[in-house]
Amino acid sequence: MKVSGAAVCAADAVMLWYSHVNRYNPGNSRNPVWRSVLHDCGRAVCMRLTHALEKNSMEYVISVLLSGISVGGQYALIAIGYTLVYGILRLINFAHGDVFMVAGLMGIYFTAVMPITLSIPLVILVTVALGFTIERVAYKPLRDAPRMSVMISAIGVSYLLQNSATYITGGQPMTYPTIPFLASTIKVFGTHTKWVVILTPLLVLLLVFLLTQLIDRTKIGMAMRAVSKDFETSRLMGIKINSVISMTFIIGSALAAVGSVLFFTNYPAITPMAGAMPGLKAFVAAVFGGIGSIPGAVIGAFLIGICETIIKGLPSSWDVSVFSDAFTFALLIVILILKPQGLFGEAATDKV
Amino acid sequence: MAGYICLLLLIVTILENLSMFIPGMPQVLQPTSPLFTVLKKGAVYSLVAVSMNLLNGFTGLFSLGQAGFMLLGAYTYAILTVPAKMKDQVYYLFGGSLLKTSLVDIFGAVFGTEGVGRAIAMVLGVVLAIVLAGCVAAFFAYLIGLPVLRLKSDYLAIATLGFAEIIRAIFQWQRLGPITNGANMIKGFPTFTSFNITDSSGQVLFRLSTFVPFLVSSICILLIILLINSSYGRAFKSIRDDEIASEAMGISLSKHKMLAFVISSFFSGMGGALFAMYVANAQAKAFTSVMTYEILLIVVVGGIGSISGSVIATFLYVACSEWWLRFLDSEMVLSSGFKVPLLRNGFRMVVFSVVIMVIVLFFSRGIMGDRELRLPGISARPVRPKSADKGKAAANAAAQTVTEEKSSDEQEG
Numbered sequence: 001m002k003v004s005g006a007a008v009c010a011a012d013a014v015m016l017w018y019s020h021v022n023r024y025n026p027g028n029s030r031n032p033v034w035r036s037v038l039h040d041c042g043r044a045v046c047m048r049l050t051h052a053l054e055k056n057s058m059e060y061v062i063s064v065l066l067s068g069i070s071v072g073g074q075y076a077l078i079a080i081g082y083t084l085v086y087g088i089l090r091l092i093n094f095a096h097g098d099v100f101m102v103a104g105l106m107g108i109y110f111t112a113v114m115p116i117t118l119s120i121p122l123v124i125l126v127t128v129a130l131g132f133t134i135e136r137v138a139y140k141p142l143r144d145a146p147r148m149s150v151m152i153s154a155i156g157v158s159y160l161l162q163n164s165a166t167y168i169t170g171g172q173p174m175t176y177p178t179i180p181f182l183a184s185t186i187k188v189f190g191t192h193t194k195w196v197v198i199l200t201p202l203l204v205l206l207l208v209f210l211l212t213q214l215i216d217r218t219k220i221g222m223a224m225r226a227v228s229k230d231f232e233t234s235r236l237m238g239i240k241i242n243s244v245i246s247m248t249f250i251i252g253s254a255l256a257a258v259g260s261v262l263f264f265t266n267y268p269a270i271t272p273m274a275g276a277m278p279g280l281k282a283f284v285a286a287v288f289g290g291i292g293s294i295p296g297a298v299i300g301a302f303l304i305g306i307c308e309t310i311i312k313g314l315p316s317s318w319d320v321s322v323f324s325d326a327f328t329f330a331l332l333i334v335i336l337i338l339k340p341q342g343l344f345g346e347a348a349t350d351k352v
Numbered sequence: 353m354a355g356y357i358c359l360l361l362l363i364v365t366i367l368e369n370l371s372m373f374i375p376g377m378p379q380v381l382q383p384t385s386p387l388f389t390v391l392k393k394g395a396v397y398s399l400v401a402v403s404m405n406l407l408n409g410f411t412g413l414f415s416l417g418q419a420g421f422m423l424l425g426a427y428t429y430a431i432l433t434v435p436a437k438m439k440d441q442v443y444y445l446f447g448g449s450l451l452k453t454s455l456v457d458i459f460g461a462v463f464g465t466e467g468v469g470r471a472i473a474m475v476l477g478v479v480l481a482i483v484l485a486g487c488v489a490a491f492f493a494y495l496i497g498l499p500v501l502r503l504k505s506d507y508l509a510i511a512t513l514g515f516a517e518i519i520r521a522i523f524q525w526q527r528l529g530p531i532t533n534g535a536n537m538i539k540g541f542p543t544f545t546s547f548n549i550t551d552s553s554g555q556v557l558f559r560l561s562t563f564v565p566f567l568v569s570s571i572c573i574l575l576i577i578l579l580i581n582s583s584y585g586r587a588f589k590s591i592r593d594d595e596i597a598s599e600a601m602g603i604s605l606s607k608h609k610m611l612a613f614v615i616s617s618f619f620s621g622m623g624g625a626l627f628a629m630y631v632a633n634a635q636a637k638a639f640t641s642v643m644t645y646e647i648l649l650i651v652v653v654g655g656i657g658s659i660s661g662s663v664i665a666t667f668l669y670v671a672c673s674e675w676w677l678r679f680l681d682s683e684m685v686l687s688s689g690f691k692v693p694l695l696r697n698g699f700r701m702v703v704f705s706v707v708i709m710v711i712v713l714f715f716s717r718g719i720m721g722d723r724e725l726r727l728p729g730i731s732a733r734p735v736r737p738k739s740a741d742k743g744k745a746a747a748n749a750a751a752q753t754v755t756e757e758k759s760s761d762e763q764e765g
Contacts (some may be wrong), residue, residue, distance in 0.1 A: 091506075148505065158706050159645055160651065171698060287507075
């Protein structure tokens, strides 16, 4: 198949571009031996990958990529919540992934008693209320405490939400209801897929557009930017810190609720631990894109979603699908070492 | 301090063997009683909690990699001690293990496989395996520490958490099956009950299964206390209080952070080995981030920066979750016919997490804050010792008093 040649060419092109960049920026990589070794490794991996691809059909590749994009979009919706909160409070909101899981559970319980058209808005509303309450009860009292205490409080909330979910569901995996439109199948590029897979990236782009408009054009958006720039000064300037922080939690929770509807339509079972891993991955996406930056978080999330699905889709004889979660964290560590501020983040300066 | 430890070990041994020599002891002192589960698990967890406190509370490095290092320790111990004749059975999916022998078998070849020789071989093999478990965890901590210790507070937390997840994935990889048994559990290695002294027919003569974890963790905790009271310990605390000032005082930040990280991981690895002995198996999927969170919450409840606090909190936590609050998980109907609402499976953990949230929010200093428990005979020393064995003694005493309460409760019920 043509793909093999194309992928090897792509590896060569990337290395060419990389060496080109480094010629003008010699500080990045001083060791040409290291670079050529990297190139050879990259080439070898590409050859193996394409070898594996040749055995599969183009349709398979497309379906893997499509589902990667959709998983990425769902991570993006969670990642925005992380990046907004971190940008303003400098807090890794460990409970955010569990809020996402609780939203999924509410989706199950609400659709059991009312029509879907009513239950989805209600899920979003109640999730927003949950996020708002968590902030008021667990984070607000610790506003002046050391950062570590707030993070511990977040871990405590996450523990509480998981245990409550275990209590309410009885620890059994719950089946997510099929939403008529989203779960129906459609044929794209010769592969059958669900509507949700196609719809997710579009919806994400729309929501991100609206959110950037909110942040760039409105008064509350301006306040959010000010607070993330300098907490103390904006407080002195008369910005109502608490309402700004509540707003970020409201936006984050609403997006997480939307994300949960999309995510769990694809993954039929919800367990109390279902939120932890997507939550951590979304956080990694936020770090990857540069914490505090919304486009960064979205791009990072898409990248992680696609890579993860590719790893899961590799031939089963390689036995690498167990690394689909580990890959995300390896990426995190590489990013933290090479470019701690992320793709679009601003370099933080510590004043002594 | 050594005196208190000896006293504690003596009490544990007597408690454990009371039912053996005096017939008609109450249920709570029988070997199957939850008291001994609590004591064993508490001893294991207190070592891990103290090692986490060394890092988070005394050096100010917020690390969430504890479960990963415990996993390394547990697997090292398990791989090194599964007896040669058990290997084919344990690794049946992979046609036997890559490692054909075990430490116990190696020592057995020297000291003999019968009677006292067998006992010596087992003790030596197990002790060496536990220490090696710590060493493997420490080695990996060194490798991991090189890149991640440059990171600041919450980035460090998330990077170490990520490393724990990566390690977990590697140990579940089927390709490593001949060593790690893939995603299946390793079992069949010596556990705490292997230390009970038996006669030739397998009848238990003298129980040591609670004594062993207490011995290992009190020695380790004692070593940590000595470290904290040394000049290194003071350097750790100064780094926690102010990095820039301590650097100005000539303390090498990278060296001391690395030292604290490696030592803490060493003891976590040993704790992991003890944990494998306690649950009698090693399986990667047990060591999730939830385990780290649990240990972190124990440390917070005990007081960040207090060794005795960590130990007391561990025993309280374990006793509540394994014993005292168990009744919350089953339905209860009072004698008047009133069915107590809410009680059903899982309610215990909800109550538990609410209590923890209350402590985190309103009593953020925990049980002990950064103070230590003082007992007569120790506070008079010139070097202010901060002791954990006192904490353990207190926890043990508490456990004993509760033993009495429990027995009276049972009479009422």
